[in-house]
Amino acid sequence: xxxxxxxxxxxxxxxxxxxxxxxxxxxxRYHLMEFCGGHTHAIFRYGVQDLMPQNVxxxxxxxxxxxVLPVRRLDDAVELAERHDVILTSYxxxxxxxxxxxxxxxxxxxxxxxIRMVYSTTDALKIARENPDRQVVFFAIGFETTTPPTAAAMxxxxxxxxxxxxxxxxxxxxxxxxxxxxxxxxxxxxxxRIDGFLGPSHVSSVxxxxxxxxxxxxxxxxxVIAGFEPLDVMQSSLMLIRQINExxxxxxxxxxRVVTEEGNAKAQALVAEVxxxxxSFEWRGLGAVPHSALRIxxxxxxxxxxxRFEISQKASREMKSCECPAILRGVKKPTDxxxxxxxxxxxxxxxxxxxxxxxxxxxxxSYGRFRSPAAQPAAEGAAS
Amino acid sequence: MKDTPEPIRSQxxxxxxxxxxxxxxxxxxxxxxxxxxxxxxxxxxxxxxxDGALLPAQAGRLVMATDGHVIAPLxxxxxxxxxxxxxxxxxxxxxxxARPLYLSAAFILEEGFSLEALERIVISMAEAARAxxxxxxTGDTKVVEKGKGDGVFITTTGLGVVADGxxxxxxxxxxxxxxxxxxxxxxxxxxILSKRENLEFETEICSDSAALxxxxxxxLEAAPGIAVLRDPTRGGLAATLNEIAHQAxxxxxxxxxxxxxxxxxxxxxxxxxxxxxxxANEGKLIxxxxxxxxxxxxxxxxxxxxxxxxxxxxxxxxxxxxxxxMRTGFGGARxxxxxxxxxxxxxx
Numbered sequence: 001x002x003x004x005x006x007x008x009x010x011x012x013x014x015x016x017x018x019x020x021x022x023x024x025x026x027x028x029r030y031h032l033m034e035f036c037g038g039h040t041h042a043i044f045r046y047g048v049q050d051l052m053p054q055n056v057x058x059x060x061x062x063x064x065x066x067x068v069l070p071v072r073r074l075d076d077a078v079e080l081a082e083r084h085d086v087i088l089t090s091y092x093x094x095x096x097x098x099x100x101x102x103x104x105x106x107x108x109x110x111x112x113x114x115i116r117m118v119y120s121t122t123d124a125l126k127i128a129r130e131n132p133d134r135q136v137v138f139f140a141i142g143f144e145t146t147t148p149p150t151a152a153a154m155x156x157x158x159x160x161x162x163x164x165x166x167x168x169x170x171x172x173x174x175x176x177x178x179x180x181x182x183x184x185x186x187x188x189x190x191x192x193r194i195d196g197f198l199g200p201s202h203v204s205s206v207x208x209x210x211x212x213x214x215x216x217x218x219x220x221x222x223x224v225i226a227g228f229e230p231l232d233v234m235q236s237s238l239m240l241i242r243q244i245n246e247x248x249x250x251x252x253x254x255x256x257r258v259v260t261e262e263g264n265a266k267a268q269a270l271v272a273e274v275x276x277x278x279x280s281f282e283w284r285g286l287g288a289v290p291h292s293a294l295r296i297x298x299x300x301x302x303x304x305x306x307x308r309f310e311i312s313q314k315a316s317r318e319m320k321s322c323e324c325p326a327i328l329r330g331v332k333k334p335t336d337x338x339x340x341x342x343x344x345x346x347x348x349x350x351x352x353x354x355x356x357x358x359x360x361x362x363x364x365x366s367y368g369r370f371r372s373p374a375a376q377p378a379a380e381g382a383a384s
Numbered sequence: 385m386k387d388t389p390e391p392i393r394s395q396x397x398x399x400x401x402x403x404x405x406x407x408x409x410x411x412x413x414x415x416x417x418x419x420x421x422x423x424x425x426x427x428x429x430x431x432x433x434x435d436g437a438l439l440p441a442q443a444g445r446l447v448m449a450t451d452g453h454v455i456a457p458l459x460x461x462x463x464x465x466x467x468x469x470x471x472x473x474x475x476x477x478x479x480x481x482a483r484p485l486y487l488s489a490a491f492i493l494e495e496g497f498s499l500e501a502l503e504r505i506v507i508s509m510a511e512a513a514r515a516x517x518x519x520x521x522t523g524d525t526k527v528v529e530k531g532k533g534d535g536v537f538i539t540t541t542g543l544g545v546v547a548d549g550x551x552x553x554x555x556x557x558x559x560x561x562x563x564x565x566x567x568x569x570x571x572x573x574x575x576i577l578s579k580r581e582n583l584e585f586e587t588e589i590c591s592d593s594a595a596l597x598x599x600x601x602x603x604l605e606a607a608p609g610i611a612v613l614r615d616p617t618r619g620g621l622a623a624t625l626n627e628i629a630h631q632a633x634x635x636x637x638x639x640x641x642x643x644x645x646x647x648x649x650x651x652x653x654x655x656x657x658x659x660x661x662x663x664a665n666e667g668k669l670i671x672x673x674x675x676x677x678x679x680x681x682x683x684x685x686x687x688x689x690x691x692x693x694x695x696x697x698x699x700x701x702x703x704x705x706x707x708x709x710m711r712t713g714f715g716g717a718r719x720x721x722x723x724x725x726x727x728x729x730x731x732x
Binding site: 008010013014017044045046047048049050051119230346357365366367368 | 641656657659707709712713714715716717718719721723
C-alpha cells in the first residue's frame with residue numbers, strides 16, 4: 001500500500017480544500033464533469049464532495065463501461081450463451097446488469113447457460129484451451145483501457161492456433177463520447193452545463209493527452225487529466241477552477257506520473273492491428289454516436305463472434321421509467337429518478353447505473369450522499 | 385491455535401473415492417464410519433455408538449447454533465472446510481456469550497469425491513475440535529449422486545451454556561457505547577479469493593479461521609456486561625454492523641483511521657476493487673460495550689493471542705435511520721452499506 005496512502009493523506013486534503021475554498025469566486029458555480037466512473041467512485045468513497053465548497057458541483061459522466069452498454073448488446077450476449085451453447089466469459093461487473101425483461105447474465109446462468117466470470121482475457125483464453133470441444137466467447141466491453149488486453153488475447157489465440165475462441169466486441173472510445181455530450185443539447189430542452197472536464201486516468205494512460213486537444217480548441221472547455229486517487233481529484237479540480245477563473249481552456253495533465261502526451265504506443269499498435277473504427281455505435285443514454293466504438297478487422301473475422309454465430313434481430317426493451325440515460329448524460333441526478341431507492345436498489349437493480357460500483361446510482365446509494373442532511377426531502381423519503 | 389504446541393498430524397490412510405454405497409446403510413457405510421469418523425473424532429460421548437449422544441444435564445441457559453458450510457476451494461491458505469466448520473459453530477455459540485460444550489457434524493458427500501481429501505478434512509475437524517476442547521458427539525453421513533453436490537458439504541451444530549449475569553444481544557447496543565474489533569478485517573475472504581479458480585494470485589495472506597470462545601471468555605471476565613458480540617463473517621464488518629444497527633434501532637459511526645486492515649489485504653482489495661469492509665472474516669469478532677468498560681475489554685482482547693490487534697473503531701449513536709456511517713481516512717464522510725449480492729471485481 002506504499003505509494004497509495006500518499007495520495008489519500010488527510011492533511012494534504014485539508015490543505016487542498018482550503019486552497020480551493022480560497023480560490024473559488026463566490027458568485028460563480030463550477031460544474032466539473034468527471035467522465036470516468038472511477039472518479040465517481042473515488043469522489044463518493046472518500047467523501048471528496050464534503051471537502052469542496054458548495055458552489056463546486058461534480059457532474060457524473062458516462063465513463064462506466066457496463067452502464068453505457070445498450071440493452072440490445074446485452075440481450076445478444078445472453079442469446080449467444082443460451083441459443084448457441086457457447087461458454088460465455090465476462091467481466092464480473094457485467095453479470096448483474098439487467099437486460100430486456102430484467103434478464104441478466106446471472107439469471108441466464110441460473111437457468112442453465114454456461115456463463116463464467118473472468119478477471120482477465122488471459123482467463124478466457126485459458127478456458128478456451130481447457131475446453132477444446134466447446135466454443136468460448138469473450139464478452140468484450142469497456143473503454144480504451146480494456147481494449148489492448150482483448151487485442152492481445154486475440155493475437156495469442158491466433159499464434160497458438162486456438163480455434164474455439166472468439167470475441168463479442170463492444171469496445172467504445174472516450175473522446176467521441178465527450179464530444180457528443182458537448183455537441184448535443186439534451187432532447188428535453190436544457191443542455192448539460194459543463195465548465196470543465198476531469199479527464200480519464202487509465203484511458204489516458206493508453207491514448208495519451210493529445211486526443212483531448214479538440215475540447216479546448218473547438219468547445220473552449222478546459223480538461224485536466226486526473227488520477228483516480230482522491231487527492232488527484234482535488235488537485236485536478238483546483239487546476240480546473242483556476243483555468244475557469246482565468247478564462248483559459250487548456251489540456252493540463254495532473255496525472256503525469258502515468259500519462260504522457262503520446263500514451264502507450266505499444267498498446268495502441270496492438271489495438272490498431274486487431275480493431276478498426278465502427279461507423280456508429282449505440283450507447284445507452286447517448287444514442288447512436290458516430291465513430292465511437294471499435295469492431296474487429298476483416299483479417300480477424302474468424303474470431304468475431306458476431307460473424308461466427310447468428311444473432312437474431314429481436315426488439316430489446318429498456319425499462320421505461322429508468323432514468324439511466326439522462327443520468328449518463330449528466331442531465332439528471334440519481335435522486336431525480338422515481339425508481340431510485342424504491343424499486344431500484346443494488347440488490348434489485350432496474351438499470352445499469354445501479355449495478356457497477358462506478359455507476360452514479362450505485363455510488364449515490366452505497367455511499368449515501370443522498371442521505372446526508374443536505375439532500376432534498378424527497379430523497380430522504382425514499383431512503384427510509 | 386498458536387499458543388498450543390503443534391500436535392502430531394495424523395496422515396490420511398484411506399484411498400479411492402466416495403461411492404453411493406458409503407451412504408447406503410450397509411457394510412460400506414459402517415466401515416467408513418468406523419475407519420474414518422469414529423477413529424478420528426473418538427471421545428467417550430461419541431463412542432457410546434448410539435443414534436444420538438446422551439449428554440449430562442447442564443446448569444444454566446443453553447444455547448444452540450447451527451451452520452452449513454459449502455465453500456470453494458475446500459482447502460485454502462490458513463485452513464480448510466474441516467477446521468472452518470468447527471470454528472464457525474463454536475464462534476456462533478461464543479457470540480451468544482456461551483461456553484461451547486458439544487458439536488454434531490453432518491456430511492453430504494458427492495459420489496466420486498476423494499476419500500483421501502475427505503480424511504484430511506476429518507482430521508482437520510478432529511484437531512480443531514480437540515484444540516478448542518469441544519468434542520464432536522454425534523453425526524450423520526449421506527452420499528448424493530455425482531453432479532448433485534460439490535465435493536463435500538458439512539453442517540455442524542453446537543450446544544453451549546451461558547453463565548449467569550451474561551446477557552448478550554444485538555438489541556443491547558445503546559448510544560454512547562463503543563465499538564471494538566478483535567483484529568484485522570478481510571483476511572479470510574482475500575485468502576479464499578486468492579485460491580479461486582481463475583484468480584490465483586501470489587500472496588502471503590492466510591485465513592484468520594479460529595475458535596474465538598477463549599477470547600470471549602477473557603473479555604467477559606474483564607467486563608461481564610458486554611452488550612453485543614458478533615463475528616463478521618459473510619458480508620464482512622459492513623453487513624454485521626448494519627444488522628446490529630437495525631436490530632438495536634441505533635446508528636453506528638466509524639472512524640476509518642482506527643480500522644485495522646493488514647497491508648497485504650488492503651493491497652489485494654485495492655487491486656481487485658473490493659472493499660475490506662465487505663470481505664468475510666472467520667476468526668474475528670465485533671464487540672459493543674459501555675464506554676466505561678471499553679478500556680478493560682480492549683486490554684483483555686490485546687492480552688489474548690487472537691486479539692493482539694484489537695482496536696476501538698467507533699461508537700453507537702442515535703440515528704432514526706439506523707445508518708452505519710464512517711469518517712473516511714481522507715477526511716470526508718460516507719455511509720457504509722450492506723453489500724448487494726456477491727462482491728464483484730470491477731473492470732478498470
